[in-house]
Amino acid sequence: MTAKVIKAPAAQVRGAAAMAMVRDLLVLAKARVVSLLVFTGAVGAVLAPDFSRHLLAAGAGLLGIALAGGAGGVINQLIEPSLDQHMRRTRSRPLAVGRISRRHAVIFAGALFAAAVFVLLAATNLWTLAFTLIGTLGYGVIYTVYLKPNTPWNIVWGGIGGALPPIIGWTAAGGAPDALLPWSLVALVSVWTPAHFWPLAICCREDYAQACIPMLPVTHGVDRTRYEIVKYAAATLIVSLIPVIANQNAVYAVAATGLGLYYLGMTLKLRHMSADAGMDHYARRVFQASISYLFALFTLLVIGHYMGPSGLVRKAGAAVLTLGRHMAG
Template sequence: MSDAGLRSATADAGDAGFADFFALLKPRVMTLVVFTAFVGLYAAPVSVHPLVGFAAILFIAVGGGASGALNMWWDSDIDRVMRRTRARPIPTGRITEAEAFGFGMALAGFAVILLWLATNALAAALLAFTIFFYVVIYSMWLKRSTPQNIVIGGAAGAFPPMIGWAAATGSIGIEAVLMFALIFMWTPPHFWALALFMKSDYDDAGVPMLTVTHGRRVTRTHILVYTVLLAGLALGAGFTALGGPIYLTVAVVLNALFLRGAWAIWRRDETAAEADGYRVEKRFFRDSLFYLFAHFGAIALDTAAAPFWGGVW
């Protein structure tokens, strides 16, 4: 019996530890939210008091965590089926569905109101919309009804830098839209690569991922097409107000590598992938995380370096 199994056998409702509630917030996703929100706030042309900036990023992260908890509440039935999500707090019985719902709703309200008080109404409204979009539009509606689920649902993960920007400026600039677009276009190839090597997980759970509805060959083609579009966007952004020498250098190198990875995925068939345990797909997935962090890191570095060479471009 697994450790999770032992724990669930002894756990009663309401006896979850602090770590169990923290796990409901999807901490790994939260690192992406925190980092991109920070870059959005930092790259904005309005300086913010460090404590207000810290509070803004904290409340954006809590809002992101709240949507993660509500997603786990709604998806607890399929989380029990999928290998990847079986150890989450609700499937193992450490937290009840009602607890997760209450926790998520309370945190969502808390985060939106406090972001409003700490910064402005636009940032708070964007955060509220993000939580609504992720929980209602993506989790409740799209995820189980269309293979375009992660294409449209990816918007939820793309909002944090825009919220960070709005928290600093009180408006939405073209740079904020470009940062949104970067994450939006990055999400599909990232998740489709995951779907390729998670094999039957989504199939077992009845989630209509592209791999399930249209097959793996089509998914490989989609990864390549979206990666080409992403590369065009990422490189194009380098020549706008968002870009700078560091960003452009990072974008040229990483997009070349990313395109090579997508090409390698497209050229392979299932026999080759199974033979080496989906090595190329797994590497593409791992590299895609670095890809996004590096692009946003470069935006932050260009902002930091701008005073030394008199402007971003």
């Protein structure tokens, strides 16, 4: 007896194909990385003094970060599909396996970049546009083409482009481009990036070696890389306290100190482990913890800012007192 072959409805097949395409486009645009860029940009925006008066421009700035960041991600994969094929972490990317053609990826990158420029020109200002273009050029071209294949310190310099969203969000929300607070956040992300990325590079060192990419664990060894991770984690702790000067934020000061010491302790533990599979597993934990660390720092900075002397809680209290005096009078 022949079994019946049940065919899915055509609409269901088309829907599944469309969802698969959307997932591939998100991977191509490095949506996970871009989400972190948008988050740090949003923090820069909400900390700006006149944020509430520039909500539309701030939203446009964040959309510009997302679009331009996505374009940079596509450019990165367009330049190095052969490298992606050599690494377990990246060899299933849509360009590496051919699910998306190079021609379509170029069109996608161009559309994202053009949309970013249009949005930023239409709704923000030239400072916001300039910083966004610098970040996109820094990651998509300077890091990918020149730094990554030529120097083991690529992430130190290349990470600067990905650190600009706080100043982009700040200027989009009407903040002055020379203010200390957003630039202290740019500096924080810059020094955090090497300590964040190198634990992952330790886990993937064999893949990087096979792909002939001169990442620090490949060129200088695991011990030197672990030393540099500790050094940059300590620098991150120090730089994370600079926003206290600009923001007078006691909540953030206490939290940044505690979180920084905890993360530094993790990197010290990694530094003194035996170089085996257990170390690789722990290195991945450090990599994941670094993301939570940055997220917590920026979140607590915002919370502390709005709870502080110049924040909404104090303003709301003053408004209530003023209303009470008027009612009593």
